[in-house]
Every structure is written in structure tokens, then in C-alpha cells.
């Protein structure tokens with residue numbers, strides 16, 4: 272199969288996105304020309320698609336859509352493993368105040384997004400990111416996205432080894448187009464007619480890149496804080512005597528589905544075997560090229576790697592990985608997973624330094640009333656330049672490398688801005704995530720980030736009433752079925768169907784190894800608590816000692832009412 276293979280369904284036409292990539296394989300489009308034109312407030316539809324490969328989404332402010340479209344840009348960083356130094360944090364903070372909506376959004380894949388950027392500020396923002404040695408290349412688009420890696424420094428020295436492997440994989444899977452540098456750094460429109468640009472073929476991706484996005488993550492058991500089973504490519508570190516000896520390979524996970532289209536579904540990644548540490552990059556390339564060569568380029572709803580794995584089977588994929596990577600996969604090694612959550616508060620790292628995990632409500636870093644988290648983090652970066660900022664896939668921020676003597680001062684500095692390091696949020700809030708949804712996301716059918724905090728407070732009240740005060744339940748919400756906050760892994764998942772209306776999904780588990788199932792197809796805002804009340808009441812009465820809500824759902828409700836497994 273060649274790097275430019277078209278599609279398994281030869282008879283169906285290629286999607287429009289495929290034709291665009293074939294026509295301009297450098298991904299330059301006419302972005303630089305439009306950028307330089309002060310009269311243009313937005314990019315063309317074709318350039319919208321190319322912009323994604325550069326980490327940029329053209330959106331419009333949906334709060335004011337009725338009065339006419341106001342174009343705004345969302346920019347997403349490429350931050351492998353979610354690690355930033357203090358200087359980079361200050362720059363990111365500046366860029367959000369100067370060009371964005373004065374917030375920074377921690378994403379569910381350990382990145383940062385700037386929202387609300389006008390086209391006129393886009394060039395300066397992109398240069399500002401480059402000036403602190405970071406970029407947004409391939410943060411979106413039909414390529415390998417931000418590679419995730421466990422952020423917590425405690426417990427094992429393996430963390431740094433895994434982080435290095437995540438960086439190597441990220442680097443190896445980067446597209447090689449010159450367009451990014453030429454547009455955002457040099458400010459030059461590539462000559463699309465020159466033979467060099469016209470005939471450009473990426474050495475890894477070919478001329479058509481991937482049929483769809485591709486996602487990779489690394490975890491260190493027993494913590495599954497990256498939700499590794501939701502990824503196209505997962506590496507589970509196998510650690511012996513503090514050293515990573517290799518990884519169990521997971522392939523073909525994903526969340527995205529569409530309402531009313533049963534051919535689209537969330538899928539847990541399949542475990543294929545164990546690989547030695549030194550073949551991690553070769554195996555990553557092999558899995559990516561399997562997606563490149565066998566993914567469906569005729570239907571973007573059927574183009575993710577998960578469908579290739581589901582339809583061709585584990586044995587086929589394993590044989591392809593072994594052939595392409597030149598490695599024989601051994602039987603998977605044993606490991607245990609306990610949780611997908613972060614542990615909040617101060618903890619000591621192995622090297623004696625301290626780190627603190629800070630709860631960020633729905634990933635939105637902002638100043639709101641007394642809770643001035645944005646300013647607090649800025650001051651930390653200014654006053655403690657050795658502190659490292661690490662982003663979690665639960666949309667939180669860890670401050671790492673804090674010297675013993677700085678811990679009290681840093682705690683005080685945060686407290687001055689209303690940011691606590693202990694008892695930071697209610698138990699349901701602490702374990703919840705939500706996608707941005709309205710007003711920025713063009714795909715959103717219902718509120719999510721702006722709505723979930725209040726709903727969580729109401730569910731916490733209900734839990735107290737039925738005798739479940741203090742009981743953690745993983746609750747996730749998205750404004751549409753695409754799965755950006757991984758709602759299909761949650762104990763309770765809310766998936767937007769229409770304004771103020773959500774599907775209710777129940778029965779995921781704490782360690783992220785089980786998909787939930789749909790319980791109700793449409794629940795109105797006002798009916799959510801009445802819907803949950805009898806379930807939570809029964810759970811409180813019937814649970815076995817230490818049984819979680821999701822496990823009770825799977826043990827009891829799924830037996831009584833089997834539903835449709837997805």
C-alpha cells in the first residue's frame with residue numbers, strides 16, 4: 272500500500288477534504304495572503320480546513336449570531352505531555368489578554384486554547400507562541416494531535432522516561448510542510464505553483480495526510496489520567512524497578528459519534544501486546560501509517576482508525592504493526608489501573624521537590640470575582656521562575672519543581688488571589704470535565720462548560736439528600752455527541768442534543784476501562800434531577816461496600832434493563 276493510497280471503498284468518491292489536501296499538499300492554502308489583507312475579517316472555507324493543520328479554528332461568536340456573524344479564531348497549542356516553563360506561561364498569559372478573550376482554556380488533551388482572537392491579532396499571537404519556542408503545528412487537522420503523557424511527578428522516576436518517549440513520538444509524527452514557518456514566522460505566502468510546493472509529498476503522511484485525526488497517549492499505571500483507552504494509539508508503561516522496560520500497545524480507541532447514526536460509536540482501544548521501550552517510535556509510526564493506508568477517505572464519519580481496527584480485527588492490525596515496525600509484539604504484561612482522576616493538593620516528588628495540583632473549573636483559567644486564578648498563576652510564574660506548569664487531561668494545572676522553602680510562600684500567593692491548595696472544590700466538581708461548547712464551538716447543540724458547574728452543585732445537593740454526601744461520581748458533559756470531554760467513559764455522561772436537552776449515559780467506571788450506555792435519549796434541564804433522584808436513592812440503598820455508582824449501574828441496572836451496549 273502506498274503512502275498516497277486513496278480509500279478501501281474504491282468506488283465511492285473521496286471527501287472534499289481529501290481533494291483539498293491533494294490540491295495543496297503543503298497545507299498553505301491562501302492563508303498568508305488573507306492574513307496580510309486588512310480588509311478581510313475571515314478566511315475562505317477552504318482555508319478554514321487548512322488552518323486546522325496549523326492549530327487554528329475559525330469560529331463565530333454564537334451568543335451574537337442572530338445579529339450577524341462575528342468571526343473569532345480559536346488557537347490550540349502543541350504541548351507534548353502538557354509541560355510549560357514559567358516564561359512560556361507568562362507569554363501565553365500575555366497573548367490571551369492582548370489578543371484573546373483574557374482566558375486560557377486547558378484542554379482534555381493537555382493543551383492550551385486561546386479563544387475569541389480576531390483575525391487582526393492572529394499573526395501576532397502565532398509569533399508570540401513561536402518566540403517562546405512552542406508552536407501550534409498539527410494541534411488540529413488530519414494528523415497526529417498533541418501527544419499526551421502522565422503529568423504527575425510523584426511515585427516513580429518512570430515519569431520522565433515516559434515524557435521523553437512522548438516527546439520523541441510527537442516529534443516523529445510531525446508533518447514536514449514548510450507552510451507553517453513561512454506563514455506564521457516569515458509572513459510569506461508559499462508559491463503554490465512552484466514544482467517544489469505543487470509536488471510536495473510528506474515523507475510520513477504522503478500527499479493526503481491521514482483520513483482523519485489521530486491521537487496518542489502514554490500512561491503510567493496505576494493511574495489512567497490520560498483516559499488511554501479513548502485514544503487511537505495508547506502506550507501503557509510497564510515499569511520494573513523504577514525503569515520503563517516497555518509498553519503495552521493499545522490501538523483503535525475513540526469517542527466520536529453522531530446522533531441518529533448507529534454506524535458511528537465510541538470504542539475502547541484494543542490491547543495488542545507488549546513492545547520493548549526502544550521500539551516505541553517505530554511502533555507509533557507503524558500504527559499511524561495503518562490509519563493512513565486503510566482508513567476510509569470517502570466518509571469522514573467513518574474515517575477514524577477505530578473503524579479500521581473494529582472491522583479488520585486485532586490479528587490483522589497486530590500483523591501490520593509487526594511488519595511495519597519490524598518488531599515482534601509479546602503477550603501484554605499485567606498492570607492495574609485505579610483511577611482517571613487527578614489527586615489535588617500538595618504532594619512531594621521523588622527528588623524532594625513539591626508539586627501542587629490545582630483544580631481549574633471546566634479548564635477555564637480566568638479571573639472571576641474573588642477567584643483570580645489567571646492572575647494568581649501569572650504571579651507564580653513571575654515570582655517562582657523555576658516552577659514548571661503541567662497540564663492534566665482532566666483540565667487542571669500542576670505546579671511542579673517547587674523547592675521546599677518556597678511551598679509556604681507559593682501557597683500564600685495563591686491564597687491572596689482566592690485560589691486554595693486544599694479542599695479546592697466539591698467532590699463532584701473535582702471529578703468532572705466539560706467541553707467548551709457555546710458560545711465558541713460551531714458543533715455545539717447545547718451548553719456545557721457554562722452549564723455543568725451549576726448542575727454539579729445541584730446534583731451535590733441531591734446526593735446529600737439521599738445519603739451520598741462526599742461520594743465521588745465521575746460526571747462529564749459535552750454540548751454534542753463528538754465526545755470532547757470523553758462523556759462515554761463517565762459514570763454519568765451528559766451529551767447535548769438540543770438547547771437545554773441532554774442524552775443521559777450511565778455506567779462508566781473509575782479507571783476508564785468501560786464504556787457507559789445510553790439510559791435516556793432526551794432529558795430536559797428541569798428533569799435531570801428528577802431523573803437522577805430514584806437512581807441515586809437506589810444506589811445509596813443497594814450498593815455493596817465501596818461500590819461506585821458506575822459499577823452499581825453496570826451490576827444492577829444493566830441486568831434489569833440491558834439497553835443497547837455501544
Ligand code: SRM
Nearest residue numbers: 378379380382525526527705706707711712713753754755
Ligand atoms: Fe474535540 C471537534 C474541542 C478533545 C472529539 N473539538 C472539536 C472542535 C474543534 C469543534 C469543531 O470541529 O469545530 C471543538 C472546539 C471547541 C472550542 O470552541 O474550543 C473541540 N476537543 C475540544 C477540546 C478543547 C475540549 C476540551 O474540553 O478540552 C479538546 C481539545 C483537545 C486538544 O488539546 O487537542 C477536545 N475532542 C476531544 C476528545 C477527547 C480526547 O481526545 O481525549 C475527543 C474524543 C476522542 C476522539 O477523538 O474520538 C474529541 N472533537 C472531537 C470530534 C469527533 C471526532 C470523531 O471521531 O468523530 C470532533 C468533530 C470532528 O472532528 O469533526 C471534535
